[in-house]
Amino acid sequence: MNLFDVYSIFPINIVRGSGCYVYDDNGNSYLDFYGGHAVISIGHSHPYLVKCMYEQMQNLMFYSNSVVNKLQEKLAYELGEISGYSDYSAFFVNSGAEANENALKLASFHTGKKKVIAFRNSFHGRTSAAVEVTDNPLITAPLNCNDNVYFSGMDIAEVESVLRSGDVCAVIIEGISGVGGIRVPEDDFLKELRKVTIQYGAILIMDEIQSGYGRTGKFFAHQWSGIKPDIITVAKGIANGFPFSAVLISDVFKPRKGMLGTTFGGNHLGCAAALSVIQVMKTENLIENANNVGDYFIHKLRSIESPLITDVRGRGLMIGVEFAISVSKIREMLLFNHHIFTGYSGRNILRILPPLCITKSEVDYFIDKLVCCLDKLGCKND
DSSP, rough: OOOOOOOOOSSEEEEEEETTEEEETTTTEEEEESSSHOOSSOOOOOOHHHHHHHHHHHHOOOTHHHSSSHHHHHHHHHHHHHTOTTSEEEEEESSHHHHHHHHHHHHHHHHHEEEEEEEOOOOSSSHHHHHSSOOGGGGOOGGGGGSEEEEEEEHHHHHHHHHHSSOOOEEEEEEETTTTTOOOOOOHHHHHHHHHHHHTOOOEEETTTTTTTTSSSSSSGGGTOOOOSSSSEEOOOGGTSSSOOEEEEEESOOOOOOOSSSSSSSOOOHHHHHHHHHHHHHHTTTHHHHHHHHHHHHHHTTOOOOEEEEEEEETTTTTEEEEESSSSHHHHHIIHHHOOOOOOETTEEEEEEEOOTHHHHOOOOOHHHHHHHHHTTTOOOO
């Protein structure tokens, strides 16, 4: 059997990771400034995470949600404490898309409505309802086109004009858009969005799958604006590479048996991984590090004098560098000449999402190699 060929891949076989580095099968090391799409939060193969998962594997990896799971209860408590959402409830699932599916389903159950407002260039997943609220027709099959979604600009007047119809169950927005190009919603926009969703009885869903878990220097990106949404979805960094995610649900929602469900969600091994991530984040002050190193990183990027760089934006360690040319050549040079992994968005945006334990010295190394790439492209750093 062959693999179903849907991924564009580099010819590199990564077999090991440690901290902010990964290693191929030839022993070459690579500095990871992408973290596997923002998944690696506490560093590759963190010893404490490995220890916790190994100990849990020796006892029990999985049993169904038909029995008490004290690890789920402990994780819900710890997640509430570190995030500032101890008054919310948690529902654990397996991926970001699954978290968004359940968030949208909850909103529709609660309001009895089915229309959703999402935003242009958004990405919320590739499954059923999640892909329907994703603004990318190339990954949306006819099955997913049900005319239930309005894609708005970041314009409160436009959002409110749709809400006035009275048939909107939810507004879903990313804390910072990742795939859409590291677009940071204005704090005032989020405050106004919270006001109008309350006014018109629509559920506000914050998709913090990529921008959450300390990446921006606060636990959630939306916390920079001071708002509290009705539902928050989290994944990516929650278990540092183990498939796991969560829906954080305000007390406006009342659960009923069978309302939501999952086979593997909240399994014992995943809970052990997620609990270890929270512990490491606290003991190693990784949210503070993301804030401090992120500010330093953005300042260093903005200090590069190159006509090729047209914009640097982001918060914490969720950074986008926009170029006047295609970013593919820059990414290839960073990877093959300097052994640095990065991501991209669209044609001309370099997407930078390193582990939250990245250091200023590693940032300096990255900046030096990026300048080398620009020099070789004929754009000297004056």
